[in-house]
Ligand code: G16
């Protein structure tokens with residue numbers, strides 16, 4: 001039976017959530033509004049467009065379509081400036097160990113990210129060749145919590161969604177994995193990721209023996 005793991009990018013593979021937050025904070029400040037770190041949990045995993053819509057609704061602001069595009073671009077300019085500095089040292093703790101054990105067990109893994117910058121970031125981390133498939137925000141019309149990103153990753157892996165396990169740090173991403181019929185593993189706080197099938201504080205806590213007991217990854 002084909003089985004596979006799907007990793008989210010921002011907040012799972014690489015420490016970029018703080019950079020996403022900073023870039024949106026700058027846009028919000030430029031627009032004369034603001035949002036909290038708590039509200040930022042809602043922005044994790046959702047598309048760039050949906051982030052801006054959410055920030056505008058928090059600030060009770062409206063933009064013309066032209067200005068909307070302008071601020072989307074501005075956010076990405078800020079973000080790419082921060083991302084320029086990134087290298088393999090931004091890979092989160094536990095990632096390397098986990099992919100090494102998947103390699104040893106011959107379990108393929110894919111990237112399922114909402115980010116349209118996923119390719120750029122993976123290249124900076126020298127991780128592109130590790131993934132059997134990469135699906136990102138350029139491949140789909142709908143972002144998370146829509147299950148499309150993960151379903152397309154399963155399809156590319158030639159694997160049934162029921163035999164896929166997803167690692168996610170965001171509320172939207174956990175919902176997307178659940179809607180795809182996959183096992184969802186949240187990395188972060190249990191209170192925030194309460195809809196996940198399992199929650200761990202960090203990928204470092206996810207052991208090979210735990211993974212292999214999951215029905216989705218069991219060899220039958
Ligand atoms: C990431 C972040 C989101 C971000 C989205 C789009 O998704 O978690 O906060 O809004 O990508 O990013 P970009 O503006 O770079 O296209 P993921 O799924 O990798 O966590």
Ligand code: MG
Pocket residue numbers: 008009010011012044045168169170173
């Ligand atoms: Mg994420």
